[in-house]
Amino acid sequence: MDITTLKSKKSLIWWTVIFTIFILLIFLPFYTQGYAVVLLISILVYVILTLSWVMFSGSTGYMSLAPAAFFGVGIYTSALIGKVFPFPITVLVGGMASFILAILVGALTLRLKGIYFAIFTFGLVMLIAYSLLFFEIQVTGTRGRFVIVMDYNTIYFYMLGIFMLLLLTTYLIKNSKYGLALRSIGQEEDAAAHTGVNVVGVKVMTFAISAFFMGAVGSVMATKLTYIDPFIAFSTTYSFMPVAMAIFGGTGSLYGPIIGAAILTYLEEILITKFAEVYMLIFGAILVAAILYLPDGLVGFIQKIWRRLMERNHVDT
Amino acid sequence: MSILEGKGVTKYFGGLAAVSNVDFSVEKGEAFGLIGPNGAGKTTLFNLISAAYPVKSGIIRFKDKDITGLKPYKICRMGVARTFQIVKIFPDLPVFSNVLLGLHFGHSSGMSSAEKASLALEYLDFVGLTQVKMAPAKDLTLANQKRLEVARALATGPELLLLDEIMAGLNPTEVSQAMELVNRIREKGITIIMIEHVMKAIMNICQRIMVLHHGEKIAEGSPREIANSEKVIKVYLGEKAHATC
Amino acid sequence: MITTFLDIVISGLLMGGIYALIAVGLSLQYGVARVLNISHGEFIMIGAFGTYILYKTAGVNPILTLAICGPVLFLIGFFLYKTLFKILLAFSDSAEIFEGKSLLASFGLLFIIQNIAILIWGADIKSYSFLNIGVDLGGALFPANRMVTLLFAVVISMTFYLFLAFTRMGKAIRAAAQNPRIAGLMGVNINQVLALCFGFGALMASFAGGLLSMCYPITTTMGMEYTVIAIIVVVLGGLDSIVGSFIGGFLLGIVGSIVTYIEPGLALVAYYAIFIILLLVRPTGILGK
Numbered sequence: 001m002d003i004t005t006l007k008s009k010k011s012l013i014w015w016t017v018i019f020t021i022f023i024l025l026i027f028l029p030f031y032t033q034g035y036a037v038v039l040l041i042s043i044l045v046y047v048i049l050t051l052s053w054v055m056f057s058g059s060t061g062y063m064s065l066a067p068a069a070f071f072g073v074g075i076y077t078s079a080l081i082g083k084v085f086p087f088p089i090t091v092l093v094g095g096m097a098s099f100i101l102a103i104l105v106g107a108l109t110l111r112l113k114g115i116y117f118a119i120f121t122f123g124l125v126m127l128i129a130y131s132l133l134f135f136e137i138q139v140t141g142t143r144g145r146f147v148i149v150m151d152y153n154t155i156y157f158y159m160l161g162i163f164m165l166l167l168l169t170t171y172l173i174k175n176s177k178y179g180l181a182l183r184s185i186g187q188e189e190d191a192a193a194h195t196g197v198n199v200v201g202v203k204v205m206t207f208a209i210s211a212f213f214m215g216a217v218g219s220v221m222a223t224k225l226t227y228i229d230p231f232i233a234f235s236t237t238y239s240f241m242p243v244a245m246a247i248f249g250g251t252g253s254l255y256g257p258i259i260g261a262a263i264l265t266y267l268e269e270i271l272i273t274k275f276a277e278v279y280m281l282i283f284g285a286i287l288v289a290a291i292l293y294l295p296d297g298l299v300g301f302i303q304k305i306w307r308r309l310m311e312r313n314h315v316d317t
Numbered sequence: 318m319s320i321l322e323g324k325g326v327t328k329y330f331g332g333l334a335a336v337s338n339v340d341f342s343v344e345k346g347e348a349f350g351l352i353g354p355n356g357a358g359k360t361t362l363f364n365l366i367s368a369a370y371p372v373k374s375g376i377i378r379f380k381d382k383d384i385t386g387l388k389p390y391k392i393c394r395m396g397v398a399r400t401f402q403i404v405k406i407f408p409d410l411p412v413f414s415n416v417l418l419g420l421h422f423g424h425s426s427g428m429s430s431a432e433k434a435s436l437a438l439e440y441l442d443f444v445g446l447t448q449v450k451m452a453p454a455k456d457l458t459l460a461n462q463k464r465l466e467v468a469r470a471l472a473t474g475p476e477l478l479l480l481d482e483i484m485a486g487l488n489p490t491e492v493s494q495a496m497e498l499v500n501r502i503r504e505k506g507i508t509i510i511m512i513e514h515v516m517k518a519i520m521n522i523c524q525r526i527m528v529l530h531h532g533e534k535i536a537e538g539s540p541r542e543i544a545n546s547e548k549v550i551k552v553y554l555g556e557k558a559h560a561t562c
Numbered sequence: 563m564i565t566t567f568l569d570i571v572i573s574g575l576l577m578g579g580i581y582a583l584i585a586v587g588l589s590l591q592y593g594v595a596r597v598l599n600i601s602h603g604e605f606i607m608i609g610a611f612g613t614y615i616l617y618k619t620a621g622v623n624p625i626l627t628l629a630i631c632g633p634v635l636f637l638i639g640f641f642l643y644k645t646l647f648k649i650l651l652a653f654s655d656s657a658e659i660f661e662g663k664s665l666l667a668s669f670g671l672l673f674i675i676q677n678i679a680i681l682i683w684g685a686d687i688k689s690y691s692f693l694n695i696g697v698d699l700g701g702a703l704f705p706a707n708r709m710v711t712l713l714f715a716v717v718i719s720m721t722f723y724l725f726l727a728f729t730r731m732g733k734a735i736r737a738a739a740q741n742p743r744i745a746g747l748m749g750v751n752i753n754q755v756l757a758l759c760f761g762f763g764a765l766m767a768s769f770a771g772g773l774l775s776m777c778y779p780i781t782t783t784m785g786m787e788y789t790v791i792a793i794i795v796v797v798l799g800g801l802d803s804i805v806g807s808f809i810g811g812f813l814l815g816i817v818g819s820i821v822t823y824i825e826p827g828l829a830l831v832a833y834y835a836i837f838i839i840l841l842l843v844r845p846t847g848i849l850g851k
Contacts, residue, residue: 063662108842114658115598118665119793120841126790127834134827177421184407184418191405193389194367194398196422196473200388236786240669247666277677284673291667292649 025160029153037152039269041224044159046261048166048217049242050249052210055170057243058251059182060203065239066105066121069128070098070211072234074218076132079145079228082219087150091158091219098215099208106204122239129234136230144229147222158220166213170254173206182206244283248290250297259299320345320508321366321397321477326375328358328365328532335361337532338375343477348499348509350523350540352516354552358532359512360402363479366510367399368392379477393423398475400466402482402512408455415454415465416440416472423473437472444468444498460491467498471507478502480511484518496522520544528552570819576708578815579715580770584788585795585807586719587766592796593804594739594759596657597647597664601671602792603785605635605764608675609771610780611683617690624692624776625710631768639764642671643757651756672785679782689779711773718769719808722762726804735759794837 029037049067057064074094082090109120136143173179181202184192193199222228242261249260264283271279294301321343328336336358343349351359364370366377368389377385384392398419407415420433428436441447444464449457454465463483470478484495496518503509503522513519519526520540528536528543530552536543543549584606591599612631616622622630647664654660693707726732737745738755746752770788774780795814799806814833821832 061658061662063665112841115661115665116841118662119598119797120838123794123834123837123841127831127838130830130834134831137827177418180410180414180418181422183410187407187409188405190369191401191407191469192418194369194393195419195469196390196393196424197418198388198390198422243666244669277680280673281677281681284670284677287670287673288646288667291663291670292646292653295653 022164029156034152037156039266041152041156041159042269043262043265044156044163045217045221046241046245046265047258048159048163048213049238050245050257050261051166051170051254052213053242054246054251054257055173055213056182056203056206056210058246058257059179059186060206061186062110062203063118063243064121064207065118065236065243066102066124066211067214067242068125068234068236068238069105069121070102070214071218071221071238072125072128072230073098073101074215074220075147075222075225075228075233077215078219078222079147079233082148082222087148087158091162091216094219095212095216098211098218102208102211103204106207107200110200110203110207122236125234125236125239129230132230132234144227144232146227147225149226150223152224155220155224159217162213162216162220167254169209169213173209174254178202178206244287244290246297248286248294248298250294250299250301252296253299256297256299260297263298318345319343320380321510322378323366324376324378326362326365326377327373328361328370329373334532336365336529339529339532339534341527341534341537343508343510344525345476345508346503346506347525348503348511348523350519350526351510351512351529352514352519352526352543353529356531357529359529360481361532362529363399363481363510363512366392367397367479390422393473393475394425396424396474396476397479398423398470398473398477399479400463400470400481400483402485404459404462404466406454406457406462406465406469409453411451412446412454412457412465413437413441413450416468419469419472423475426474440468440472443471443501445494460487460495463487463495464498467502471502475507477508477510480509480513482512482514484513484515492518566823570823571816572704574816574819575812576704576712576815577818578812579712580774580811581791581795581815582719582808582811583715583766583770583773584792585799585811586722586804587763587770588789588792589796589799589804589807590735590759590766591763594735595643595647595756595763596661597643597668597760598661598793599760599763600665600668600789601675601785602668602763602767603787603789604672604675604679605639605767605785606771606774606788607679607780607782607785609635609768610775610784611679611688611771611782612768613772613775614688614690614780617692624772625714628714628769628772631772632765635768636761636765640757640761642764643760644753646671647760648753648757672789676782676785683782685782687779687781690775692776705777707776711777714769714773718766722766723804723808731755731758791833794833797837797840 025040028040049071053064053067056062074097077094077097078090081093085093105121105124109117112120133143173182181192181197184195184197185199185203189199225232241264245261245264246257247260248264249258250256264286267282268279271282290297296304319342321341323339323341326336326339327334339362351362353359361370365372368384368387372385375385376383379392379395379397382395384395407418416437417433420428420437438447438450441450444467446461446464446468449461454462457465467480467483480499484492487495492515499509499511499518499522511519511523523540525538526540526543527534528549535552536546536549538546584602588599588602591597591602609631612634613624613627616627616630617624646667650663650667651660654663693705693710695706697704697706697709726736734745734750734755735758737748737750738752738759742752742756745755791814795810796807798814799808799810814836817832817836818829822829
């Protein structure tokens with residue numbers, strides 16, 4: 001058989017699978033009881049954060065520990081203007097606020113290399129959290145704020161919408177010349193610059209686009225939290241979890257981060273209420289094990305085994 | 318007509334002058350050689366022209382336009398491409414994509430992706446890498462990685478090409494293939510500045526040669542003039558003459 | 563006025579001593595072994611709890627405990643490098659990849675250590691009273707335990723500095739910090755040196771934890787705060803300068819003390835502001851090239 005028809009047949013199957021999953025996800029709230037929706041919301045939050053993180057850090061190799069900053073900006077946007085504007089506007093503003101913050105941060109810091117960038121982005125989250133706490137206590141006189149409440153189905157549909165948009169954006173970037181530029185930056189930044197790639201521009205723009213989605217999902221998440229304060233909104237957990245989930249799932253493909261986030265969030269959901277310490281302990285152990293033994297993540301590992309099985313079958317026949 | 322011109326180009330590393338007050342002028346269409354002992358400042362001069370480093374003082378003009386202080390990608394898009402002394406390919410990208418990147422970002426022509434893809438194949442064919450086009454670049458031999466760098470540089474559509482020791486570490490057969498490649502690039506009308514320690518190549522290919530020593534220009538002229546210059550023999554070839562005694 | 567000034571400086575120095583000790587430990591682990599150890603604070607926490615438990619259950623003098631907990635944590639750090647980080651190093655293509663991977667692995671360690679500690683010791687705040695008597699210094703009263711803390715922090719740091727400067731092993735460590743590959747070629751057993759450095763880092767953390775427990779309440783979740791401070795100090799002093807970390811610790815202590823005097827709520831904000839501005843303006847630190 002011709003290789004191209006084989007390829008297009010394969011991608012046709014893929015698209016059918018993806019389409020079916022989305023149809024199922026859209027109709028899910030109409031035929032299940034509350035818990036499945038709540039669980040899927042938690043999974044979607046981390047899936048969106050992880051995929052957004054991979055969009056920038058996975059290809060460029062710049063390890064950003066700033067997801068919590070952008071997520072938190074989204075949460076606060078929702079707390080500040082959620083009661084005034086229609087909700088879609090709030091989500092959009094939350095995303096744009098993070099987008100703008102990311103452009104500022106990116107323009108300042110993306111010349112920092114390696115570990116410095118990771119440290120800086122980590123410090124940024126804490127700086128915002130402590131400054132905001134000081135401001136809230138001194139100026140507004142309260143520590144936290146209440147956010148408008150929405151029902152779970154509505155939250156779910158917003159999350160699903162953001163997820164679909166993110167998936168589409170990631171897919172388009174990956175298959176465009178900018179995706180190629182990002183990978184070239186990750187592998188040999190100097191050579192990319194001398195081959196005509198505006199490295200700073202591409203980096204800052206991608207960083208900002210990924211921040212948009214983190215901010216948007218933050219402003220939806222706020223309505224689920226209902227009450228927030230600077231340390232709830234800017235919790236470093238939201239910076240580290242996406243990184244760990246991406247590493248666990250594998251950053252080489254689109255579905256690696258999704259699978260990684262889904263599995264770990266599910267684990268969190270079943271363990272955290274009763275055995276919070278045990279969950280965190282297992283989480284730490286999984287992270288260390290993944291770094292040691294799954295250099296290409298779970299998905300890379302499965303692909304490797306799959307390939308080996310296929311080869312063996314070939315030999316047998 | 319001069320395509321690239323430098324006046325008083327200077328660069329310090331700490332207190333040390335790596336390139337000191339160097340003037341040069343490269344004519345359109347020529348092959349211009351850059352030689353000198355290790356640490357003479359040759360690669361630094363390339364890094365200044367291509368804006369990998371900022372110049373301390375002096376001015377560099379490309380096609381009569383001042384390019385000092387521009388960003389590397391701008392200089393590349395204006396038509397100055399380069400290769401690297403220690404190869405800097407994109408190791409995990411296929412050979413084909415390495416070249417395609419140059420076509421996407423090296424110039425602002427309104428080519429369709431199909432046109433770009435076919436041009437990329439043309440450049441791969443030009444340097445002789447058609448056979449390995451889908452292999453990850455890291456799997457190539459050193460000679461082929463150097464060819465890949467040339468193809469990637471050509472894909473940006475340069476008028477001026479800076480070749481930094483593309484023959485270092487190659488065996489004699491590969492060296493003559495590389496020499497033939499450089500000649501074919503010149504036939505396309507692309508101006509070349511090359512740094513090379515393989516004297517046979519420099520003497521055969523270049524019309525003019527500039528000699529750097531401790532960051533300063535100590536001679537410039539035709540291969541014959543350089544080969545006979547006492548100053549050059551003393552600082553450069555002299556090492557060898559001394560060693561053979 | 564002068565008393566106030568003295569008051570601020572002395573309490574800055576008291577805090578700075580601990581900061582310096584913590585930072586020197588982290589600086590050893592990052593500057594030489596290239597592990598930006600996010601779980602550094604957890605070792606401090608273990609040191610603090612070890613001291614607390616021995617004092618409460620067996621009445622062991624906290625200062626004596628330093629000599630018990632220190633070596634134990636040294637061994638833990640040493641073998642942690644010999645197993646986990648050595649494997650990571652072997653699988654990493656470049657120094658940068660190793661730095662990224664080891665940062666994440668130490669983050670995993672943070673979760674493991676902290677939650678084991680919570681399972682064993684719970685999450686409550688604990689404290690004991692040791693040498694809690696006032697000492698008059700130029701008109702202001704300072705608790706004796708904090709003076710002891712400062713004294714030990716300085717003595718430990720100085721001893722370690724002399725060790726680095728004058729012993730054979732110290733020279734090997736400094737050589738490895740500058741260029742591990744060349745040091746290896748010159749006959750330094752590089753894997754051994756890196757493991758030792760990681761162990762020494764854990765040792766410093768343990769000392770710092772023990773000293774901290776004499777003056778402040780402790781909890782099993784206290785680690786992160788000190789890790790963050792250590793990172794700030796290390797950036798302040800230059801990521802690979804041990805002397806820089808020492809000076810940086812005192813500097814941050816004094817800055818913290820000044821800001822706390824003006825507006826207590828802003829101390830941590832000030833730390834982070836200094837940290838971020840420094841990273842942007844002078845990423846090589848105050849003593850860096």
